[in-house]
Amino acid sequence: MTQKNWTPLDRNAIAKRVAKDIPEGWYVNLGIGVPTLVADNVPADREVIFHAENGILGIGPAPEPGKVNPWLINAGKQYITLMKGGSYFHHADSFSMIRGRHLDLCVLGAYEVSASGDLANWARSSTDTAPAVGGAMDLAIGAKRVWVAMQHVTKDGAPRLVESCAYPLTSMACVKRIFTDLAVIDVTPQGFAVREIIDGLSFDELQAMTGAPLIRQDAA
Amino acid sequence: MTQKNWTPLDRNAIAKRVAKDIPEGWYVNLGIGVPTLVADNVPADREVIFHAENGILGIGPAPEPGKVNPWLINAGKQYITLMKGGSYFHHADSFSMIRGRHLDLCVLGAYEVSASGDLANWARSSTDTAPAVGGAMDLAIGAKRVWVAMQHVTKDGAPRLVESCAYPLTSMACVKRIFTDLAVIDVTPQGFAVREIIDGLSFDELQAMTGAPLIRQDAA
Amino acid sequence: MIDKFSPDIAEALDGIPDAATILLGGFGAVGQANLLIEGVLETGVRNLTIVANNAGYGKVGLARLLKEGRVRKLICSYPRIVGSTIFEELYSSGKLELELVPQGTLAERMRAAGAGIPAFFTPTGANTLLSQGKEMRDYNGLPHVLEQALYGDVALVEAWEADRWGNLTYRDAGRNFNPVCAMAAKLTIAQTQHVRELGALNPEHIVTPGIFVDRVVHIPCGDPVG
């Protein structure tokens, strides 16, 4: 085996890379896992308003130890804080914001994304023993943009960017951009278009770890 | 012409008679006209919670002169007050209360009511020059009970209680009780059933002023 | 720093095109964004579709837009109120198209637009003149009408308080259609009586979160008139 000239991004680095692309003023919902880490990676001088399904706009940083408010959790059931300007509302209003296309962005994790932007992130099979969907389908169809943050391949090395999803779909043709530990890839009408590759990894090496054709695209 | 032995109720007396039948604790919407007068005729020791379409529960008495709050009007655009325990909400929530069958009662005016409880109270013809419907159709279909308060006959002496309405319908089969200047009449599966007649007026005289058969019914 | 405040009415209204659908908050004289509405007049746009409960109140706001012939179509529940002579003249002379909608259906159609619900069944208006030509279906043993979401290009609302994120509160009966209009339009513009520092509004008491509001202009116009 040849020596690798590259190191995949860790979870926080993926989140940091996502945060870089979020402009001031966007309303953003973050899914569980790597997406949740995005909030802490937005520069302090850039106001981004984070939304939680359970009726919160304006999520602030995690509470300091000993200063937890047990009434204030996000959709991942983690303790959070509220920024100045934040607000509370009920679940039907919260999902009106989601379904009504008021969120500029939702960042989700995924099992698989297809070359046409189909998202599979809620069930591992159609006979899942105890499935759970939560707000994933609402977010996938409702946000103005869906970005995915995930590992490029499975633990077994199988690609997660595929021609068509094997897992049950969350929503069709919804993903616009994918941030992995190896690359940033746009979903275009022509398929997966590579925006960035991590240092030391070649296009062909990335292609080899991807289950559908990649299109070369200059970052410019 | 024989001498009349009876005097029709005036508008306030009709309203007072309606109020008598409203028990404590009901949520009630009052239409424009005679129905609006019902509120002031509920005994002071009986708590009834009045609703207005424009987002108010707990309407109190009319404001004293010089104490008008110009931000506080009812659906008839009259200045009102708010009782302790009152609340404000937006129009979609207000009509959720109406359409969702949360109101115990709505008292409306009418042009006509049919023997099957059809209500006509929003337009005088299908080619009305400038029609206005407001919340009438929502209230008629939504309240748990619809009562009508109106004059028994038109200014020309034509009956308003009829076999079937000539005017455009507001809603079908919704009216349960009618309070007129002459009588209190229930709409039953068999048709109009007389509960009360004003003093001095006979059943046959009432029937002569009514456009559909009346059924005798003891108040007991 | 997010700052949704516009320095003046003209800037707040910038970009409204001809033939736009504009949703207006307000019920009677209360909670109407009259100065924004009159600002629309000054932008010169024409051929508007206006969604509002009443056809203007008194001689201000929508009444002026109607009088100046800027409105092609009115979607409305109760156009005929005392003093709405401008509406009646235009309507009877065929210069104004009217879509009459039951008040609760009007509110729900806008709420549906804001909530991403393109259509819903309602019992209101079933088997009446106002359901003619519409799809019907029985639920719970009663006829229901399929009604469509009502989307706005622009919403003009009046708030009591606002902060720079666009969070809004209302006063008394001034709430009415305002929060519903705010959520249903692509571009929501609020005139507010009072400006508050970010964080001064209690997060439990904000009625319209700023996500539904694009621009705010401070217009301390005082009590309702009309």
Add this chain to the structure above:
Amino acid sequence: MIDKFSPDIAEALDGIPDAATILLGGFGAVGQANLLIEGVLETGVRNLTIVANNAGYGKVGLARLLKEGRVRKLICSYPRIVGSTIFEELYSSGKLELELVPQGTLAERMRAAGAGIPAFFTPTGANTLLSQGKEMRDYNGLPHVLEQALYGDVALVEAWEADRWGNLTYRDAGRNFNPVCAMAAKLTIAQTQHVRELGALNPEHIVTPGIFVDRVVHIPCGDPVG
């Protein structure tokens, strides 16, 4: 005098029949009416259909109802959370029917029930396993699913404050599904942390007006647990 307060949990829960559909507020451990839910256990009712976002949290409330075998069917968006082993055992052994509903559709179906809307079209879940067998229709160029209102016989909600008219406020993320459940059930029962005199709650700040609430019981149980 209207007084919706019940002296104790047993009286507040009086009359819930077997096979009732019960809507539960709460999200995670926050805003769950745990003591009312455990009171349901003590009434002895069985064969329940429970509507809740999660399949119980920790070992309290719904988790106990499930463990005691009182629940026939669960309508739920996210049953599988840390510690929900009771659910997984029951479900995998076929002792519990599950209707999995996207979270926003769950909220909207209850809101629709409370608002008198028997059915609505939503884009959520279209062309997925969760839309199988449902009526579909295109709007705005996208497939939509026809979803039905979700009515409750009973709703159990947790409030922060309540007055004798049943007006409610909530605290922070404790609002969640509670106002939606309250409006969707024939019999809505609230447990409240605090009791307020009539008139002490600001009419602008009441979140659930008393029209949606039938009974209230004072349970100052403190911070969320579970």
